[in-house]
Amino acid sequence: MKQHPDLPDIIPIFPLPGALLxxxxxxxxxxFEPRYLAMLDDALKTDTRLIGMVQPNAIPGRDGGHGLHRIGCAGRVTQFSETEDGRYMITLGGESRFRVLEEIPGGFSPYRRCxxxxxxxxxxxxxxxxxxxFDRRRFLDLLDRYFAARDLSADWQTLKEADDELLVxxxxxxxxxxxxxxxxxxxxPSLATRRETLVTLIEYALRGGSQEDLMQ
Incomplete structure:
Protein backbone atom coordinates (compact mmCIF):
# COMPACT_ATOMS: atom_id res chain seq x y z
CA MET A 1 0.00 0.00 0.00
CA LYS A 2 1.23 3.46 -0.87
CA GLN A 3 2.20 5.74 1.98
CA HIS A 4 0.79 9.24 2.43
CA PRO A 5 2.84 10.69 5.31
CA ASP A 6 0.97 14.01 5.31
CA LEU A 7 -2.45 12.32 5.57
CA PRO A 8 -3.46 10.40 8.70
CA ASP A 9 -4.74 6.82 8.64
CA ILE A 10 -7.55 7.62 11.08
CA ILE A 11 -9.74 10.71 10.76
CA PRO A 12 -12.89 12.06 12.43
CA ILE A 13 -16.03 11.56 10.38
CA PHE A 14 -18.91 14.00 9.95
CA PRO A 15 -21.81 12.09 8.31
CA LEU A 16 -24.03 14.88 6.98
CA PRO A 17 -26.74 14.02 4.41
CA GLY A 18 -26.60 16.13 1.27
CA ALA A 19 -23.42 17.99 2.24
CA LEU A 20 -20.89 17.54 -0.55
CA LEU A 21 -17.23 18.52 -0.31
CA PHE A 32 -23.60 23.08 17.18
CA GLU A 33 -24.12 19.48 18.35
CA PRO A 34 -21.91 18.70 21.39
CA ARG A 35 -20.28 15.65 19.74
CA TYR A 36 -19.29 17.66 16.68
CA LEU A 37 -18.09 20.57 18.80
CA ALA A 38 -15.80 18.01 20.47
CA MET A 39 -14.76 16.75 17.03
CA LEU A 40 -13.85 20.27 15.94
CA ASP A 41 -11.90 20.96 19.13
CA ASP A 42 -9.89 17.76 18.62
CA ALA A 43 -9.32 18.44 14.91
CA LEU A 44 -7.94 21.89 15.66
CA LYS A 45 -5.35 20.34 17.96
CA THR A 46 -3.85 18.28 15.10
CA ASP A 47 -1.35 19.41 12.47
CA THR A 48 -3.66 18.49 9.59
CA ARG A 49 -6.96 19.87 11.01
CA LEU A 50 -8.81 17.33 8.84
CA ILE A 51 -12.45 16.33 9.07
CA GLY A 52 -13.88 13.65 6.80
CA MET A 53 -17.24 14.40 5.17
CA VAL A 54 -19.16 11.21 4.31
CA GLN A 55 -22.72 10.65 3.13
CA PRO A 56 -24.71 8.40 5.48
CA ASN A 57 -25.98 5.24 3.83
CA ALA A 58 -29.52 4.40 4.84
CA ILE A 59 -29.63 0.99 3.12
CA PRO A 60 -28.99 -1.74 5.73
CA GLY A 61 -26.06 -4.00 4.96
CA ARG A 62 -24.74 -1.96 2.03
CA ASP A 63 -21.15 -0.67 2.05
CA GLY A 64 -20.13 -2.92 4.92
CA GLY A 65 -23.14 -2.24 7.10
CA HIS A 66 -21.61 0.70 9.03
CA GLY A 67 -24.14 3.19 7.70
CA LEU A 68 -21.61 5.18 5.68
CA HIS A 69 -20.81 5.32 2.00
CA ARG A 70 -17.37 3.96 1.20
CA ILE A 71 -15.98 7.15 -0.35
CA GLY A 72 -15.83 10.55 1.32
CA CYS A 73 -13.75 13.73 1.09
CA ALA A 74 -11.54 15.18 3.79
CA GLY A 75 -11.45 18.90 4.38
CA ARG A 76 -9.00 21.04 6.29
CA VAL A 77 -10.45 23.58 8.72
CA THR A 78 -9.36 26.85 7.11
CA GLN A 79 -11.63 29.29 8.95
CA PHE A 80 -13.66 29.20 12.12
CA SER A 81 -15.45 31.62 14.39
CA GLU A 82 -17.35 31.08 17.61
CA THR A 83 -20.74 32.59 18.36
CA GLU A 84 -21.74 33.98 21.74
CA ASP A 85 -23.73 30.84 22.55
CA GLY A 86 -20.84 28.46 21.81
CA ARG A 87 -21.62 27.42 18.25
CA TYR A 88 -19.01 27.48 15.48
CA MET A 89 -19.12 28.67 11.89
CA ILE A 90 -16.33 26.91 10.01
CA THR A 91 -15.06 26.47 6.47
CA LEU A 92 -13.55 23.25 5.20
CA GLY A 93 -11.13 23.35 2.29
CA GLY A 94 -11.35 20.11 0.29
CA GLU A 95 -8.04 18.20 0.42
CA SER A 96 -8.61 14.68 -0.93
CA ARG A 97 -11.16 11.94 -1.25
CA PHE A 98 -10.63 8.75 0.70
CA ARG A 99 -12.02 5.24 1.03
CA VAL A 100 -13.46 4.09 4.35
CA LEU A 101 -11.76 0.85 5.44
CA GLU A 102 -13.35 0.37 8.84
CA GLU A 103 -14.93 2.28 11.66
CA ILE A 104 -12.89 2.63 14.84
CA PRO A 105 -14.71 1.59 18.04
CA GLY A 106 -15.96 4.60 20.00
CA GLY A 107 -13.85 4.41 23.14
CA PHE A 108 -13.90 7.84 24.78
CA SER A 109 -14.76 9.69 21.56
CA PRO A 110 -18.35 11.00 21.23
CA TYR A 111 -18.02 11.24 17.44
CA ARG A 112 -17.27 8.65 14.78
CA ARG A 113 -13.76 7.92 13.51
CA CYS A 114 -12.69 5.74 10.61
CA PHE A 134 -16.63 21.09 -22.01
CA ASP A 135 -19.23 22.85 -24.21
CA ARG A 136 -19.75 25.79 -21.88
CA ARG A 137 -22.40 27.54 -23.96
CA ARG A 138 -24.57 24.42 -24.15
CA PHE A 139 -24.04 23.78 -20.44
CA LEU A 140 -25.06 27.31 -19.45
CA ASP A 141 -28.17 27.10 -21.66
CA LEU A 142 -29.16 23.92 -19.81
CA LEU A 143 -28.45 25.57 -16.47
CA ASP A 144 -30.57 28.57 -17.46
CA ARG A 145 -33.54 26.28 -18.11
CA TYR A 146 -32.99 24.49 -14.82
CA PHE A 147 -32.84 27.74 -12.85
CA ALA A 148 -35.91 29.11 -14.63
CA ALA A 149 -37.88 25.93 -13.88
CA ARG A 150 -37.10 26.35 -10.18
CA ASP A 151 -37.41 30.13 -10.08
CA LEU A 152 -33.76 30.51 -9.05
CA SER A 153 -31.50 33.49 -9.72
CA ALA A 154 -27.80 33.42 -10.58
CA ASP A 155 -24.86 35.71 -11.19
CA TRP A 156 -24.45 34.71 -14.82
CA GLN A 157 -21.38 36.85 -15.39
CA THR A 158 -19.56 35.03 -12.59
CA LEU A 159 -20.69 31.66 -13.96
CA LYS A 160 -19.43 32.57 -17.44
CA GLU A 161 -16.03 33.65 -16.12
CA ALA A 162 -15.45 30.79 -13.66
CA ASP A 163 -12.89 28.18 -14.69
CA ASP A 164 -14.10 24.68 -15.55
CA GLU A 165 -13.42 23.03 -12.21
CA LEU A 166 -14.80 25.86 -10.09
CA LEU A 167 -17.99 25.98 -12.14
CA VAL A 168 -18.69 22.23 -12.18
CA PRO A 189 -13.29 9.79 -11.35
CA SER A 190 -12.55 12.99 -13.29
CA LEU A 191 -13.87 16.49 -13.83
CA ALA A 192 -15.25 15.46 -17.23
CA THR A 193 -17.22 12.55 -15.76
CA ARG A 194 -18.49 14.78 -12.94
CA ARG A 195 -19.68 17.31 -15.51
CA GLU A 196 -21.39 14.51 -17.47
CA THR A 197 -23.07 13.27 -14.27
CA LEU A 198 -24.15 16.80 -13.41
CA VAL A 199 -25.67 17.27 -16.86
CA THR A 200 -27.53 13.96 -16.56
CA LEU A 201 -28.97 14.95 -13.18
CA ILE A 202 -30.09 18.37 -14.43
CA GLU A 203 -31.64 16.94 -17.59
CA TYR A 204 -33.44 14.27 -15.63
CA ALA A 205 -34.79 16.82 -13.17
CA LEU A 206 -36.08 18.95 -16.05
CA ARG A 207 -37.92 15.93 -17.44
CA GLY A 208 -39.58 15.44 -14.07
CA GLY A 209 -38.07 12.01 -13.44
CA SER A 210 -37.85 10.66 -9.92
CA GLN A 211 -34.43 10.28 -8.33
CA GLU A 212 -35.26 6.69 -7.38
CA ASP A 213 -35.60 5.73 -11.05
CA LEU A 214 -32.42 7.57 -12.01
CA MET A 215 -30.22 6.01 -9.35
CA GLN A 216 -31.34 2.41 -9.93
Whole structure:
Protein backbone atom coordinates (compact mmCIF):
# COMPACT_ATOMS: atom_id res chain seq x y z
CA MET A 1 0.00 0.00 0.00
CA LYS A 2 1.23 3.46 -0.87
CA GLN A 3 2.20 5.74 1.98
CA HIS A 4 0.79 9.24 2.43
CA PRO A 5 2.84 10.69 5.31
CA ASP A 6 0.97 14.01 5.31
CA LEU A 7 -2.45 12.32 5.57
CA PRO A 8 -3.46 10.40 8.70
CA ASP A 9 -4.74 6.82 8.64
CA ILE A 10 -7.55 7.62 11.08
CA ILE A 11 -9.74 10.71 10.76
CA PRO A 12 -12.89 12.06 12.43
CA ILE A 13 -16.03 11.56 10.38
CA PHE A 14 -18.91 14.00 9.95
CA PRO A 15 -21.81 12.09 8.31
CA LEU A 16 -24.03 14.88 6.98
CA PRO A 17 -26.74 14.02 4.41
CA GLY A 18 -26.60 16.13 1.27
CA ALA A 19 -23.42 17.99 2.24
CA LEU A 20 -20.89 17.54 -0.55
CA LEU A 21 -17.23 18.52 -0.31
CA UNK A 22 -14.90 18.19 -3.30
CA UNK A 23 -11.12 18.63 -3.60
CA UNK A 24 -10.00 22.25 -3.94
CA UNK A 25 -13.52 23.44 -3.01
CA UNK A 26 -14.79 25.13 0.13
CA UNK A 27 -17.72 24.05 2.31
CA UNK A 28 -19.17 26.29 5.05
CA UNK A 29 -20.60 24.42 8.03
CA UNK A 30 -22.52 25.33 11.16
CA UNK A 31 -21.37 23.21 14.11
CA PHE A 32 -23.60 23.08 17.18
CA GLU A 33 -24.12 19.48 18.35
CA PRO A 34 -21.91 18.70 21.39
CA ARG A 35 -20.28 15.65 19.74
CA TYR A 36 -19.29 17.66 16.68
CA LEU A 37 -18.09 20.57 18.80
CA ALA A 38 -15.80 18.01 20.47
CA MET A 39 -14.76 16.75 17.03
CA LEU A 40 -13.85 20.27 15.94
CA ASP A 41 -11.90 20.96 19.13
CA ASP A 42 -9.89 17.76 18.62
CA ALA A 43 -9.32 18.44 14.91
CA LEU A 44 -7.94 21.89 15.66
CA LYS A 45 -5.35 20.34 17.96
CA THR A 46 -3.85 18.28 15.10
CA ASP A 47 -1.35 19.41 12.47
CA THR A 48 -3.66 18.49 9.59
CA ARG A 49 -6.96 19.87 11.01
CA LEU A 50 -8.81 17.33 8.84
CA ILE A 51 -12.45 16.33 9.07
CA GLY A 52 -13.88 13.65 6.80
CA MET A 53 -17.24 14.40 5.17
CA VAL A 54 -19.16 11.21 4.31
CA GLN A 55 -22.72 10.65 3.13
CA PRO A 56 -24.71 8.40 5.48
CA ASN A 57 -25.98 5.24 3.83
CA ALA A 58 -29.52 4.40 4.84
CA ILE A 59 -29.63 0.99 3.12
CA PRO A 60 -28.99 -1.74 5.73
CA GLY A 61 -26.06 -4.00 4.96
CA ARG A 62 -24.74 -1.96 2.03
CA ASP A 63 -21.15 -0.67 2.05
CA GLY A 64 -20.13 -2.92 4.92
CA GLY A 65 -23.14 -2.24 7.10
CA HIS A 66 -21.61 0.70 9.03
CA GLY A 67 -24.14 3.19 7.70
CA LEU A 68 -21.61 5.18 5.68
CA HIS A 69 -20.81 5.32 2.00
CA ARG A 70 -17.37 3.96 1.20
CA ILE A 71 -15.98 7.15 -0.35
CA GLY A 72 -15.83 10.55 1.32
CA CYS A 73 -13.75 13.73 1.09
CA ALA A 74 -11.54 15.18 3.79
CA GLY A 75 -11.45 18.90 4.38
CA ARG A 76 -9.00 21.04 6.29
CA VAL A 77 -10.45 23.58 8.72
CA THR A 78 -9.36 26.85 7.11
CA GLN A 79 -11.63 29.29 8.95
CA PHE A 80 -13.66 29.20 12.12
CA SER A 81 -15.45 31.62 14.39
CA GLU A 82 -17.35 31.08 17.61
CA THR A 83 -20.74 32.59 18.36
CA GLU A 84 -21.74 33.98 21.74
CA ASP A 85 -23.73 30.84 22.55
CA GLY A 86 -20.84 28.46 21.81
CA ARG A 87 -21.62 27.42 18.25
CA TYR A 88 -19.01 27.48 15.48
CA MET A 89 -19.12 28.67 11.89
CA ILE A 90 -16.33 26.91 10.01
CA THR A 91 -15.06 26.47 6.47
CA LEU A 92 -13.55 23.25 5.20
CA GLY A 93 -11.13 23.35 2.29
CA GLY A 94 -11.35 20.11 0.29
CA GLU A 95 -8.04 18.20 0.42
CA SER A 96 -8.61 14.68 -0.93
CA ARG A 97 -11.16 11.94 -1.25
CA PHE A 98 -10.63 8.75 0.70
CA ARG A 99 -12.02 5.24 1.03
CA VAL A 100 -13.46 4.09 4.35
CA LEU A 101 -11.76 0.85 5.44
CA GLU A 102 -13.35 0.37 8.84
CA GLU A 103 -14.93 2.28 11.66
CA ILE A 104 -12.89 2.63 14.84
CA PRO A 105 -14.71 1.59 18.04
CA GLY A 106 -15.96 4.60 20.00
CA GLY A 107 -13.85 4.41 23.14
CA PHE A 108 -13.90 7.84 24.78
CA SER A 109 -14.76 9.69 21.56
CA PRO A 110 -18.35 11.00 21.23
CA TYR A 111 -18.02 11.24 17.44
CA ARG A 112 -17.27 8.65 14.78
CA ARG A 113 -13.76 7.92 13.51
CA CYS A 114 -12.69 5.74 10.61
CA UNK A 115 -9.56 4.14 9.30
CA UNK A 116 -9.23 5.32 5.71
CA UNK A 117 -7.14 4.81 2.59
CA UNK A 118 -6.03 7.69 0.36
CA UNK A 119 -4.86 5.38 -2.43
CA UNK A 120 -6.29 6.05 -5.87
CA UNK A 121 -7.03 9.71 -5.17
CA UNK A 122 -3.56 11.19 -5.73
CA UNK A 123 -4.97 13.49 -8.44
CA UNK A 124 -7.04 15.25 -5.78
CA UNK A 125 -3.84 16.66 -4.30
CA UNK A 126 -2.69 18.30 -7.53
CA UNK A 127 -3.67 21.45 -9.38
CA UNK A 128 -7.07 22.28 -10.83
CA UNK A 129 -8.42 19.89 -13.46
CA UNK A 130 -9.36 20.90 -16.99
CA UNK A 131 -12.29 19.58 -19.01
CA UNK A 132 -11.25 19.73 -22.66
CA UNK A 133 -14.63 18.47 -23.88
CA PHE A 134 -16.63 21.09 -22.01
CA ASP A 135 -19.23 22.85 -24.21
CA ARG A 136 -19.75 25.79 -21.88
CA ARG A 137 -22.40 27.54 -23.96
CA ARG A 138 -24.57 24.42 -24.15
CA PHE A 139 -24.04 23.78 -20.44
CA LEU A 140 -25.06 27.31 -19.45
CA ASP A 141 -28.17 27.10 -21.66
CA LEU A 142 -29.16 23.92 -19.81
CA LEU A 143 -28.45 25.57 -16.47
CA ASP A 144 -30.57 28.57 -17.46
CA ARG A 145 -33.54 26.28 -18.11
CA TYR A 146 -32.99 24.49 -14.82
CA PHE A 147 -32.84 27.74 -12.85
CA ALA A 148 -35.91 29.11 -14.63
CA ALA A 149 -37.88 25.93 -13.88
CA ARG A 150 -37.10 26.35 -10.18
CA ASP A 151 -37.41 30.13 -10.08
CA LEU A 152 -33.76 30.51 -9.05
CA SER A 153 -31.50 33.49 -9.72
CA ALA A 154 -27.80 33.42 -10.58
CA ASP A 155 -24.86 35.71 -11.19
CA TRP A 156 -24.45 34.71 -14.82
CA GLN A 157 -21.38 36.85 -15.39
CA THR A 158 -19.56 35.03 -12.59
CA LEU A 159 -20.69 31.66 -13.96
CA LYS A 160 -19.43 32.57 -17.44
CA GLU A 161 -16.03 33.65 -16.12
CA ALA A 162 -15.45 30.79 -13.66
CA ASP A 163 -12.89 28.18 -14.69
CA ASP A 164 -14.10 24.68 -15.55
CA GLU A 165 -13.42 23.03 -12.21
CA LEU A 166 -14.80 25.86 -10.09
CA LEU A 167 -17.99 25.98 -12.14
CA VAL A 168 -18.69 22.23 -12.18
CA UNK A 169 -17.67 21.59 -8.58
CA UNK A 170 -19.52 24.59 -7.16
CA UNK A 171 -22.75 23.61 -8.90
CA UNK A 172 -22.31 19.99 -7.80
CA UNK A 173 -22.06 21.16 -4.20
CA UNK A 174 -24.74 23.85 -4.28
CA UNK A 175 -27.60 22.44 -6.36
CA UNK A 176 -30.39 20.67 -4.52
CA UNK A 177 -29.64 17.03 -5.29
CA UNK A 178 -30.43 14.15 -2.96
CA UNK A 179 -27.65 12.35 -1.02
CA UNK A 180 -27.28 9.46 -3.52
CA UNK A 181 -26.94 11.95 -6.37
CA UNK A 182 -24.38 13.92 -4.38
CA UNK A 183 -22.49 10.68 -3.82
CA UNK A 184 -22.45 9.97 -7.55
CA UNK A 185 -20.93 13.42 -8.15
CA UNK A 186 -18.32 12.81 -5.46
CA UNK A 187 -17.30 9.44 -6.88
CA UNK A 188 -16.90 10.70 -10.45
CA PRO A 189 -13.29 9.79 -11.35
CA SER A 190 -12.55 12.99 -13.29
CA LEU A 191 -13.87 16.49 -13.83
CA ALA A 192 -15.25 15.46 -17.23
CA THR A 193 -17.22 12.55 -15.76
CA ARG A 194 -18.49 14.78 -12.94
CA ARG A 195 -19.68 17.31 -15.51
CA GLU A 196 -21.39 14.51 -17.47
CA THR A 197 -23.07 13.27 -14.27
CA LEU A 198 -24.15 16.80 -13.41
CA VAL A 199 -25.67 17.27 -16.86
CA THR A 200 -27.53 13.96 -16.56
CA LEU A 201 -28.97 14.95 -13.18
CA ILE A 202 -30.09 18.37 -14.43
CA GLU A 203 -31.64 16.94 -17.59
CA TYR A 204 -33.44 14.27 -15.63
CA ALA A 205 -34.79 16.82 -13.17
CA LEU A 206 -36.08 18.95 -16.05
CA ARG A 207 -37.92 15.93 -17.44
CA GLY A 208 -39.58 15.44 -14.07
CA GLY A 209 -38.07 12.01 -13.44
CA SER A 210 -37.85 10.66 -9.92
CA GLN A 211 -34.43 10.28 -8.33
CA GLU A 212 -35.26 6.69 -7.38
CA ASP A 213 -35.60 5.73 -11.05
CA LEU A 214 -32.42 7.57 -12.01
CA MET A 215 -30.22 6.01 -9.35
CA GLN A 216 -31.34 2.41 -9.93
Missing amino acids: LPRSRLPLHI KVSWDGFERDRGGAERDTG NSLSMLLDFNPDEKQALLEA
